Amino acid sequence: MVDPVMLLAFVPAGLALNLTPGADMMLCLGQGLRSGPRAAWAASAGIALGAFIHTFLAGLGLGAVVATVPAAFEVIRWVGVAYLLWLAVQTLRQAGQAADMPIVSTARAFRTGLIVNLTNPKVILFVLAFVPQFVVPEAGSVLMQFLIFGAILSAGGFIINGVVGVFAGGAGQRFARGSRVLDWLSASVFAGLALRLAIMERT
Template sequence: MPDSTQLLMFIAAGWLLNLTPGPDVLYIVSSALKSGVRAGMVAALGIVSGCFVHVFAAALGVGALLATSATAFTLLKWAGAAYLMWMGVKLLLAKGGDSSIVPAGVSAEVAAVNLWRVYRQGFLTNVLNPKVALFFLAFVPQFIAPGTEDKVTAFLLLGLLFNLNSLPINFGYAWLAGWASRRVGAVQRAMHWMDRAAGLMFIGFGLKLALSDNPSR
């Protein structure tokens, strides 16, 4: 494990990286704007769950496989790009103001299904992006001391810290977006435009991923 100075640097770097807008932040914000803070937080939990998959995969060598195998990287890359673009098209075709959370008065079972959908989409948005696995493979080992005997355990612990460290940032995005949706009437009235903008951005992220090369080359 890193010493206290390196650990503080790791935490600070993680916060800065999580503040950077991308598909994850876009999904959290759009979920919170449409359906409130709770939906945004559920979206954040789905995204972090996807990160845990990549941490374990990288620790077990799957990340190294993605970094060295063009075929494995390409297959996962196209799957992730297709999913991002599918989400984008879905948002473009959505009716304005459509919410992921059902209104008050419906059964708790129905509400749970919709929250699960928000979680699942956040999870898939992250887990189908091979660059997340490669990011952990490139970023985390820099903070593992060369003399560490059990590097796999150290990698897993740092990956766990990075993911838990991201929750305050992601929850903050959800809270701010939910706060705006409750207090700015124009946001609610123009929700269909937000859907369209988010849809175009997801399609853009998908195209960018589809056209990207394996970073190991």
């Protein structure tokens, strides 16, 4: 299945990557700040599923197509930019509404995390660059090894990003739920992620 030595090497490396602040962590922070811990965990679950899907596709070889075809890379990237900007606009449009109601449902937070992760082509390139270093063809099915490593990365990311979102949610609850400050902060997170995705380089 998986070479034991490679597994022992992969776990701390994957954990270190999960702990590195990035777009996924910022998204969970924004969701937690705006809508509380449940939304943060839901967004983290969506991100984890997206990361696992990326790993599965890389194992099948489809990720290599995106990495080598510039047009495919650019289409995915700009779809992600457009979606993040749409989220920022929607957040500002809802600013100050319904102080006693959650602004974002867990289902919507999950969907947001999933879509944002899947439309970030940088994740595809990362998976293709990182995971194969630990795959040993002689140890068995290459696809199965990709899936095991992907599950480890997804589980670690789910816990770490979720915890970040929970702490942000605790801070957010000190403000009124409909506070325009929280809405502007959340919109800024989405807009910042869109800008980061728009200006990033392929390598």
